[in-house]
Amino acid sequence: MKASEKFIETLLWLAAVITILITVGIIWVLLSGSIPFFQEVSVVDFLTEKEWTPLFAQKHFGILPLVAGTFLTTAIAIAVALPIGLTIAVYLNEYAPGGLKRTIKPILEVLATIPTVVYGFFALTVVTPFLQNFIPGLAGFNALSPGIVMGIMIIPMISSLSEDAISSVPKALKEAAYGMGSTRLQTAFRVMVPAASSGIIVSVILAISRAVGETMIVAIAAGQQPRLTLNPLVPVETITTYIVQVSLGDVPHGSLEYRTIFAAGIVLFIFTFGLNNLSFWIKKKYQEKYD
Amino acid sequence: MTNTTRNRIKDKAFQFFGVFCLLVGLVFLGALLVDIVTRGMGRIDWDFLTSLPSRRASRSGILTAWAGTLWILVLTSLIAFPLGIAAGVYLEEYTKKTKLSSFLEINIANLAGVPSIIYGLLGLEVFVRQMGLGASLLSGALTLSLLILPIVIVTTREALKAVPQTVRQGSFALGATKWQTTWRQVLPASFGGILTGVILALSRAVGEAAPLIVVGALAYVPFVPSSPNDEFTVLPIQIFNWTSRPQAEFLVNAAAAIIMLLFITFLLNGIAVYLRNRQQKKIKW
Structure with missing residues (x-):
């Protein structure tokens, strides 16, 4: 092989290997920021204390309130996105005429292209006041409104991945169900959805991971009050919002308060890393069962 | 009522529920767009586009924000595209199925799932602090480049996969080298x-x-x-800042800035869809 060929191949190889460096960089940054933090704050306190007040005079470093805020907004988002997204997937697959399907899918995809800061604006200034008409106790900042908006944002994620999973189920199964006299509904939910369940579960896990890491919607509309609660009507704070809050303030570099964002970041990273790898594992284990 | 009619009614009911769910998405999207346009459209004029930010809402503009967004767009393209396309080419054209290549694949899939704010922490420590670039456009663009790198790599690979093997074989048969084949065909x-x-x-x-x-x-x-080393803001941050202010006039500014941001986003997506359709029509292997 000519030297120039070899040289180019090395350059391309370097570009590919940079992706490994990014992962190493992320882990290194999170560890080097949070190891000094955990030398001052014990891991047990971090995981079990019920208050998160690193920016106050009376400091407490319990991550649970931030985890609760993240869990609450994510749960609301999935409670909205899963039924609607799955119904849309089934509807488009079994019921909708081809023309409708072709026009509706790109329009739904628009939901996924809108920047999240726009959703945050809409949640705070439109959805929250709208919900306050029906729910008198709803605070101006709350978990409910950003949760719902986040749910609508991830509908296309669940609907398109689930639809792919459902439409890759072999036709013979569907025809057999119809041949036995099933209605479309029975065929969909007793044959197709169970057969596509691994793909649907993967779509839901990826949606959860997305909601856990979502930042701007909750930073704008959910408030900045870490609170160990599952009440969707009061202000809460998510892990991501906390990182934004500290970044906007003027916490001195290298201080304990500054390091809290890396401790919070490592918790966030572990959650999303775990969820993503769970989805890869399910995909690999159950893929191509019918081939 | 027989079992059959009951099942037919359930079937029909689900059909309506399906339409309802579609409408939830569409009505939400429509409401969002209409609300933002009605609130912000009146605020957009030449002054708004060419004024610096100000403490008073009525005098504030988005000049620095969209200039920053433009800078970020250009710098991010310059960094992420050569890198991402090169990595995609390597993974699709050069590697054989080795342990390294499957590890690279898993790693890239993982990177695609890392929340964007974690990339922010990476950029803060590596570019802003260690490399001493400060809170500059360059730091921001490098951070966003790493963020979109997995997307660029994956889509490059998809596009390369769509090129039939016969094209490569034909090129090799004429005596072209690997790189000549890749670069010219x-x-x-x-x-x-x-x-x-x-x-x-x-x-x-x-x-x-x-x-x-x-x-x-x-x-x-x-x-x-005026240079990649300058401090900056971008449209989404300007929107976030105005949305966080208590005064209602700033919300109007935010809506107007959102219109500009959505314009850029939809324009880019529109170009992408147009290119994809044209590509699908033109080439029939």
Whole structure:
């Protein structure tokens, strides 16, 4: 092989290997920021204390309130996105005429292209006041409104991945169900959805991971009050919002308060890393069962 | 009522529920767009586009914000595209199925799932602090480049996969080397597909606020950045800042800035869709 060929191949190889460096960089940054933090704050306190007040005079470093805020907004988002997204997937697959399907899918995809800061604006200034008409106790900042908006944002994620999973189920199964006299509904939910369940579960896990890491919607509309609660009507704070809050303030570099964002970041990273790898594992284990 | 009629009614009921669910998505999207346009459209004029930010809402403009967004767009393209396309070419054209290549694949899939704010922490420590670039446009663009790199790599690979093997074999048969084949045959043939993916990745980068806030982009920048080493703000951060103010006039500003941001996002997506359709029509292997 000519030297120039070899040289180019090395350059391309370097570009590919940079992706490994990014992962190493992320882990290194999170560890080097949070190891000094955990030398001052014990891991047990971090995981079990019920208050998160690193920016106050009376400091407490319990991550649970931030985890609760993240869990609450994510749960609301999935409670909205899963039924609607799955119904849309089934509807488009079994019921909708081809023309409708072709026009509706790109329009739904628009939901996924809108920047999240726009959703945050809409949640705070439109959805929250709208919900306050029906729910008198709803605070101006709350978990409910950003949760719902986040749910609508991830509908296309669940609907398109689930639809792919459902439409890759072999036709013979569907025809057999119809041949036995099933209605479309029975065929969909007793044959197709169970057969596509691994793909649907993967779509839901990826949606959860997305909601856990979502930042701007909750930073704008959910408030900045870490609170160990599952009440969707009061202000809460998510892990991501906390990182934004500290970044906007003027916490001195290298201080304990500054390091809290890396401790919070490592918790966030572990959650999303775990969820993503769970989805890869399910995909690999159950893929191509019918081939 | 027989079992059959009951099942038919359930079937019909689900059909209506399906239409209802579609409407939820569409009505929400419609309401969002109509609300923002009615609130913000009246605020957009030449002054708004060419004024610096100000403490008074009526005198504030988005000049620094959209200039920053433009800078970020250009710099991010310059960094992420060569890198991402090169990595995609390596993984698709050069590697054999080795342990390294499957590890690279898993790793890239993992990177695609890392929340954007974590990239912000990476950028803060590595670019802003260790490399001493400060809270500059360059730091921001480098951070966003890493963020969209997985998307660029994956879409490049998809586009390269669509080029049939016969094209490569024909080129090799004429005595071309691996790189000559890649550079003169495979890349031009897959150019449209790569460009589509790359533009979609850019539209993602344009809307990001969280990683840039962590990197240290400022809400208030009193000048238009003139070099990659300058401090900056971008449209999403300006929107976030105005949305967080208590005064209602700033919300009007935010709505107007959102119109500009959505315009850029939809324009990029529109170009990508157009390119994809044209590509699909033109080439029939």
